[in-house]
Amino acid sequence: MRKICLVLLAVMLSLSIVVTSCDGEKETIKLSELNWGSAQFQSAVAKIIIEEGYGYDVELVPGETIPLFQGLRDGDIDVFLEGWMENQQEAYDAAIAAGDIVNLSFINDDNWQSGFVIPTYVIEGDTARGIDPMLPDLETVDDLKDPECVATFADPEDPSKGLIVNGPVGWECEIVLNEQVVTYGLADYYNVMNAGSSTALFASLKGAYDAGEPWIGYLWGPTWIAGALDLTLVEEPPYDEDVWNEDHGCGWPSVHLFIAAHKDFEDKAADVADMFREWEMSTATLDEVLAYMQDTEGEPIDAAIWFLKNRESIWTEFVPDDIADKVRDAVADM
Numbered sequence: 001m002r003k004i005c006l007v008l009l010a011v012m013l014s015l016s017i018v019v020t021s022c023d024g025e026k027e028t029i030k031l032s033e034l035n036w037g038s039a040q041f042q043s044a045v046a047k048i049i050i051e052e053g054y055g056y057d058v059e060l061v062p063g064e065t066i067p068l069f070q071g072l073r074d075g076d077i078d079v080f081l082e083g084w085m086e087n088q089q090e091a092y093d094a095a096i097a098a099g100d101i102v103n104l105s106f107i108n109d110d111n112w113q114s115g116f117v118i119p120t121y122v123i124e125g126d127t128a129r130g131i132d133p134m135l136p137d138l139e140t141v142d143d144l145k146d147p148e149c150v151a152t153f154a155d156p157e158d159p160s161k162g163l164i165v166n167g168p169v170g171w172e173c174e175i176v177l178n179e180q181v182v183t184y185g186l187a188d189y190y191n192v193m194n195a196g197s198s199t200a201l202f203a204s205l206k207g208a209y210d211a212g213e214p215w216i217g218y219l220w221g222p223t224w225i226a227g228a229l230d231l232t233l234v235e236e237p238p239y240d241e242d243v244w245n246e247d248h249g250c251g252w253p254s255v256h257l258f259i260a261a262h263k264d265f266e267d268k269a270a271d272v273a274d275m276f277r278e279w280e281m282s283t284a285t286l287d288e289v290l291a292y293m294q295d296t297e298g299e300p301i302d303a304a305i306w307f308l309k310n311r312e313s314i315w316t317e318f319v320p321d322d323i324a325d326k327v328r329d330a331v332a333d334m
Helices: 002-023 037-054 065-074 085-098 141-145 147-152 172-183 198-211 224-228 241-247 270-277 283-296 300-310 321-332
Strands: 029-034 058-063 079-084 101-108 112-119 158-166 190-194 217-221 231-233 257-262
Touching (some): 029 065, 037 058, 037 079, 037 270, 037 300, 037 321, 058 065, 065 079, 065 085, 079 085, 085 101, 101 270, 112 158, 147 158, 158 172, 158 198, 172 190, 172 217, 198 217, 198 224, 217 283, 300 321
Parallel strands (some): 029 058, 029 079, 158 190, 158 217
Antiparallel strands (some): 079 257, 101 257, 112 217
């Protein structure tokens, strides 16, 4: 009888060990992988830190803003990385009000958009490249009406007017910039041309920049091209919410870049949620990383490894020292 009891005790202990092991297994964390460079880079950084530092498996779920944000609300995604708050305010507010998601942090609010971006050499010249200042007195959007400005930014198809390069049709910026051209009284002086894509927009600016030619148009940051080129924003009236809502006759507002989690994520991975609460990256940092990715023709994972190796002062603020040590050791071999 004693032997039977011992055997039963051993079996029970064995089962207990198995159950404890199963209960202690960490679940896979699903992160959004939105379809633009800065978001893809940050998702890659988060994946490495979470896997190497915290010991969770991570699945990146690629896609566009609307379906991925709905996936967050439904619990199909755990964390939504780099939402642009004001661009999806209605959906964000509804998800918060319903209790489907929680905000973990704001990545930054120093990003920018403008429809009147020019290479700095247009104003200041570039002695190293032998470029003389073209429009040394250009400061504000009102100055763009000056005949010299119009002639400098002349439309090759209609030299009587200047040319402003807009974003692709369907982008919110495309609607805003067209309205600003009217509001600022520039419609009689400039034609507006839509780029076919972000790639075409960047190519237009880069081609002019490399040739030392004048260019004016829409751009935003963080982007790789903003990090790679010396650019200036033509001054607009300061942002005013009432003016913006009326006719967009002022500078663009900064947008809050946010990280949100599904309502149950805290229970799933409280330690990772704490990391995201500390997550911050300036636009200058994202510009630098995106420029590095462009220069090296690398993928987001390559930029993430470079960042983790070369910008420890930033990411080590997100995590405890023991986690930082694990990540540091892991990326040393990558």
